[in-house]
Amino acid sequence: MRPIESFEVPAPPRVNYINAQYGLKSWLLTKDHKRIALLYLGSITFFFFIGGLYALMIRLELLTPQGDLLQSTTYNKVFTQHGIIMIFFFLIPSIPATLGNFLIPMMIGAKDLAFPRINLLSWYIYLLGGVITIYALLAGGVDTGWTFYTPFSTTFSNSYVVATGLGIFINGFSSILTGLNFIVTIHTMRAPGMTWFRMPLFLWSHYATSLIMILGTPVVAITILLLAFERVARVGIFDPALGGDPVLFQHLFWFYSHPAVYIMVLPSMGVISELIANFSRKNIFGYSFVAFSSLAIAVFGFLVWGHHLFVTSQSVYAGMIFSFLSFAVAIPSAIKVFNWTATLYRSSISYDTPMLYALGFIGLFTVGGMTGLFLASLATDVHLSDTYFVVAHFHYIMVGGALMGYLGGLHYWWPKIAGRMYPEGWGRFSALIIFVGFNLTFLPQFIAGYLGMPRRYHAYPPEFQVFNVLSTAGASILGFGMLIPAIYFVWSMRYGKHAESNPWHLPGLEWRTQSPPPTENFEVTPIVTWEAYEFAPREETEVVGKFRPELERI
Amino acid sequence: MAIEATTQPVHGHRSLQHHFENMEQQREAGTLGMWIFLVTEIMFFGGMFLAYALYRSLYPAAFASASNHLDITLGAVNTGVLILSSFTMAMAVYFTQVGKQRPQVLCLVLTLFLGLAFLGIKAVEYHDKYEDHLIPGRLIPGNPFNPAVQEEGQPIDHHKLHLLPGATLEKVEMFYWIYFAMTGMHALHMVIGAGLLTFLIIFSLKGRFDPEYHSPVEVVGLYWHFVDIVWIFLFPLLYLLGRHFEHG
Numbered sequence A: 001m002r003p004i005e006s007f008e009v010p011a012p013p014r015v016n017y018i019n020a021q022y023g024l025k026s027w028l029l030t031k032d033h034k035r036i037a038l039l040y041l042g043s044i045t046f047f048f049f050i051g052g053l054y055a056l057m058i059r060l061e062l063l064t065p066q067g068d069l070l071q072s073t074t075y076n077k078v079f080t081q082h083g084i085i086m087i088f089f090f091l092i093p094s095i096p097a098t099l100g101n102f103l104i105p106m107m108i109g110a111k112d113l114a115f116p117r118i119n120l121l122s123w124y125i126y127l128l129g130g131v132i133t134i135y136a137l138l139a140g141g142v143d144t145g146w147t148f149y150t151p152f153s154t155t156f157s158n159s160y161v162v163a164t165g166l167g168i169f170i171n172g173f174s175s176i177l178t179g180l181n182f183i184v185t186i187h188t189m190r191a192p193g194m195t196w197f198r199m200p201l202f203l204w205s206h207y208a209t210s211l212i213m214i215l216g217t218p219v220v221a222i223t224i225l226l227l228a229f230e231r232v233a234r235v236g237i238f239d240p241a242l243g244g245d246p247v248l249f250q251h252l253f254w255f256y257s258h259p260a261v262y263i264m265v266l267p268s269m270g271v272i273s274e275l276i277a278n279f280s281r282k283n284i285f286g287y288s289f290v291a292f293s294s295l296a297i298a299v300f301g302f303l304v305w306g307h308h309l310f311v312t313s314q315s316v317y318a319g320m321i322f323s324f325l326s327f328a329v330a331i332p333s334a335i336k337v338f339n340w341t342a343t344l345y346r347s348s349i350s351y352d353t354p355m356l357y358a359l360g361f362i363g364l365f366t367v368g369g370m371t372g373l374f375l376a377s378l379a380t381d382v383h384l385s386d387t388y389f390v391v392a393h394f395h396y397i398m399v400g401g402a403l404m405g406y407l408g409g410l411h412y413w414w415p416k417i418a419g420r421m422y423p424e425g426w427g428r429f430s431a432l433i434i435f436v437g438f439n440l441t442f443l444p445q446f447i448a449g450y451l452g453m454p455r456r457y458h459a460y461p462p463e464f465q466v467f468n469v470l471s472t473a474g475a476s477i478l479g480f481g482m483l484i485p486a487i488y489f490v491w492s493m494r495y496g497k498h499a500e501s502n503p504w505h506l507p508g509l510e511w512r513t514q515s516p517p518p519t520e521n522f523e524v525t526p527i528v529t530w531e532a533y534e535f536a537p538r539e540e541t542e543v544v545g546k547f548r549p550e551l552e553r554i
Numbered sequence B: 001m002a003i004e005a006t007t008q009p010v011h012g013h014r015s016l017q018h019h020f021e022n023m024e025q026q027r028e029a030g031t032l033g034m035w036i037f038l039v040t041e042i043m044f045f046g047g048m049f050l051a052y053a054l055y056r057s058l059y060p061a062a063f064a065s066a067s068n069h070l071d072i073t074l075g076a077v078n079t080g081v082l083i084l085s086s087f088t089m090a091m092a093v094y095f096t097q098v099g100k101q102r103p104q105v106l107c108l109v110l111t112l113f114l115g116l117a118f119l120g121i122k123a124v125e126y127h128d129k130y131e132d133h134l135i136p137g138r139l140i141p142g143n144p145f146n147p148a149v150q151e152e153g154q155p156i157d158h159h160k161l162h163l164l165p166g167a168t169l170e171k172v173e174m175f176y177w178i179y180f181a182m183t184g185m186h187a188l189h190m191v192i193g194a195g196l197l198t199f200l201i202i203f204s205l206k207g208r209f210d211p212e213y214h215s216p217v218e219v220v221g222l223y224w225h226f227v228d229i230v231w232i233f234l235f236p237l238l239y240l241l242g243r244h245f246e247h248g
């Protein structure tokens, strides 16, 4: 949204959270949620880069049908480590720990999260988990798949399962502490007048995400702990050789890991709700439906894990129930998509970079969700399970959904975070490249999987080569597209145009304080008297030019 | 702008953190945080309860045999000790709220003492199991699971395992793994609780708590009661489950 007029004279540099204190120590011991968000931003970017390198190796190996670049054992490690890094160390913390951390206190008009020290602690726990995992990767890696299925992981694998497991176990506590902090903050720290139904939808989706984090993560933590004991001390409840049941492991693992896919996508949905409403300058269609669908996803998400066990010894009746419930969980997601679309209808859309990501999200997430239904149908899943169709399905959601939301949100709030604008032209260009590259990478995988190409092998029959060449080409474009924002974000921190406090001219609380904000966010605690997406009435906006700050309930 | 000053926060209490408006808000946040943490703890133990429930229903005879070998007396005494400690903890919270420092310290010390007594008794039990070679797997290297089994017609020896019909040693070992996993995790929580109590005792000796500021005591109290309740579930599930098999 290009401002019609600039209402603000560029202010002289003021004290903000970045220049309030200098020195490494002031960062490493900070209790400011905004600084901690930046610490997280740096570290998850680092892990994203490592995960990306593994992705590159996978795609290069699969360029040809034979296993020429990597041996099968190496390949097993590469895809495992790609999954572990991307899921546990990038996607799960991505939006909550950076954007959520930065914005939740500001959006409710608070000075900080309820527990600033625990917030910092969660970052150190994340780092510790990360360091241990990287140690495991360097020492020899792990080859079980990110799913750690027993008894391979407990008995047969010769790789660093325990060290990796320990890293993930520890990292889990950082996510628990983040979720706990968010829930308490949203309950107890809202500014006067900030009622639950005046909260931006970003907060509802983070609330729902936090619920999953605190309910699901402990289960995977104890599961991994039991697995590690089983491997080290041969005390068994999972390995049939020790009298255990491997399917119990799968139940416990997916009891967390299906909800965990919603940990990844719900925050992204929150970002998208913000972007859609704000860049079409219209109140979101069906606010309470969008808000409650987040909670519904969090609740129903816990009841569908059995759809990952259709081809195990799970009983057919359980399978039928899980299949039905998996269809049910698609409903709240669909509610969101319909409400976003309805919001767009007859609104004044501006196609800035964040909005391009938001529109991309809607399309890609829909494809990902619809193909989830193919997998949730018992008969089709027998054919599709463990093929590239599954790989394409979850990448459409985790990259096409979660990552697009993350990038969109990062662009949207960058002026607030860094106090500088990113280059809009390059932003749009790279958003487009990423969209094209993404589809070229993963669309062919649906077809290859449908035709029967199994996942997790380093070699494949030659008839699948054409899909893999397309996919590798797409991945190169995608990777190139990702590099562009990586470069210009860093560039803009120094050379970008100074951002006004409210560059998009929006009513949200986070835009009512300077950019970058002062350490305590607001000079005085705000009193909220407006609804979440309260724009000027349509007719007036058209006359005056989209937005009139004096209608902002001064 | 709609940004106006609210009523000036009542400054004053030295323990009020800068980002809270008042003590009430700070206390509410602390208590809610602990409740949520306890929810995560329930889920954490829940994974083990699930494994227990599954295998107990699959292998009832083995689980009953193994359970019968646990020391009910020590288990029951420990249950009493913990319940008593919950009472003293609750009294500590009460005395903090009404601002009586001496009884407050006394109750905290009593709680700590009872907690340590629990751990001591638990250690005795663990040692008995060790003597009877009931430690599963390679948890203690060099001391594999190898209990003596009571033969038919032989004189009753309480150090021997009495296997009910249908019970196999493999599943008895699994019971003992679940037993050690659950009680061990519980004991770990007790140790952490004892550490927290030590801090509370130091701070309350320094007179840091008063009727305005008592949430640390309250929050540790919640934690302590939770750990207590876990044991209330563990005791019947682990110790008492085999009784009706033998006598009924």
Ligand code: HEM
Pocket: A147, A261, A262, A264, A265, A307, A308, A310, A326, A327, A329, A330, A333, A368, A369, A370, A372, A373, A375, A376, A377, A381, A384, A385, A386, A390, A393, A394, A397, A398, A402
């Ligand atoms: C819209 C509703 C969804 C349905 C009905 C659904 C269904 C499924 C099913 C049945 C599978 C198992 C395929 C198999 O291995 O046989 C699956 C796999 C997967 N789904 Fe979804 N899904 C949905 C949404 C999501 C979302 C939102 C995400 C992530 C944000 C996601 C991520 C995954 C992942 C990671 C896997 C692969 C697990 C693995 O085998 O390693 N799904 N999905």
Ligand SMILES: [Cu+2]
Pocket: A257, A258, A261, A304, A305, A307, A308
């Ligand atoms: Cu799933």
